[in-house]
Amino acid sequence: MSQTLKPLLPGSTLGVLGGGQLGRMWAHVAQRMGYNTAVLDPDAHSPAGLVSHHHIHTDYLDLAGLKQLATVCQAVTTEFENVPADALAQLAATLPVSPAASAVAVAQDRAREKAHFVKCGVPVAPHAVIDTAEQLAAVNDHLLPGILKTSRMGYDGKGQLRVTTRDELNAGWAKLGSVPCVLEKMLPLASECSVIVARGRDGEMVNLPVQRNLHRDGILAVTEVFAGNVPEALANQAITAAKAVAQELNYVGVLCVEFFVLADGSLVVNEIAPRPHNSGHYSQDACDVSQFELQVRTMADLPLTQPRLHSPAVMLNLLGDLWFANANAEQVEPAWQQVLALPGTHLHLYGKREARVGRKMGHLNVTAATPEAASVVALQAAAILGIAPF
Ligand code: ATP
Ligand code: MG
Secondary structure, eight states, X not given: OOSSOOOOOBTBEEEEEOOSHHHHHHHHHHHHTTOEEEEEOSOTTOTTGGGSSEEEOSOTTOHHHHHHHHHHOSEEEESOTTSOHHHHHHHHTTSOBSSOXXXXXXXXXXXXXXXXXXXXXXXXXXXXXXXXXXXHHTOOGGGOSEEEEESSSOOTTTTEEEEOSHHHHHHHHHHTTSOOEEEEEOOOEEEEEEEEEEEOTTSOEEEOOOEEEEEETTEEEEEEESTTSSOHHHHHHHHHHHHHHHHHTTOOEEEEEEEEEETTSOEXXXXXXXXXXXXXXXXXXXXXXXXXXXXXXXXXTOOOOOOOBOSOEEEEEEEGGGGGOSTTOOOOOOOHHHHHTSTTEEEEEOOOSOOOTTOEEEEEEEEOSSHHHXXXXXXXXXXXXXXXXX
């Protein structure tokens, strides 16, 4: 920790752009550490706004809203990856903003993101940038079958189409509105993993352990973290790559780097999120320092210490589907009391007023003394809730 940074001490007000669940969990931690919080989000019922000292309900680019945020806060972060980079740049004129608009702008654009990975020497999926009809026509056949992804604004598998033939590719680009896209070759995935790093303004970096992730329908379903969840050499490779990606962006804040593990055991970087990530939620109950505390520490220029995983953990995402898991398709509250009767279960719900299929409503962290025990309890919880076994 450099001597020159003057930390923002508890009692200060920290702000976040975006009022979703990530902002809510960040606000809980900031408040636990003695900070006041401010949330800017257009939705009057946003999960983070509901629990924050200040809630500014304006659009992200509303000048009056941004000014108000800058007036009440001493530092600002973001929890929403599609927050306009301009809003961050605007705020940075008067107060510390982390991550910087320049780093968020890279994460917001798949084409720039891929170029950044290449620059860092980290392997990426074979791909082509498709901004124009000419680029579409020039796509090499070896990228098919592939996944066509909009360059901007995608999340949870939205803005993506699987395409097998050139006809499907052409139709797919039209279906996505002929907006700038990236076509990625469909890779044979053996598994997926991610790494969360936190980097301070002084360049100090720490990381959470490698997370093994299971996606269903393009949405994260399960994260498992324990020693040996991925082979050690692969884990080290992922951590080194994630740190290089953060370093090269001169990143300040919490960054998640997602990877594919291919059938031949090799590692390919998928994408980055310039904020805490769903795959890091287990750290709330299984690590001595969570990803949200790392976010608070980086934005307040507090020291970073290497987090320690103290319990093997399994995280189950709780999607809105679970509210409709009964036979007559009526909305029914899941059986939390049965789940909480299992040892080591930690329920996190985001306070969203309406359950919808595919909507992230909460997550369940399961911690135990051994990976086997965590897995047994997580499978029992999944069975109670109507989540398919994994
Ligand atoms: P999120 O923001 O929730 O992480 P996203 O909408 O940005 O998701 P991606 O991470 O690009 O989407 O893709 C979602 C999932 O689709 C991946 O986690 C992976 O399971 C699968 N997938 C994406 N690209 C490929 C690929 N090139 N080959 C094989 N599978 C892929
Ligand atoms: Mg992803």
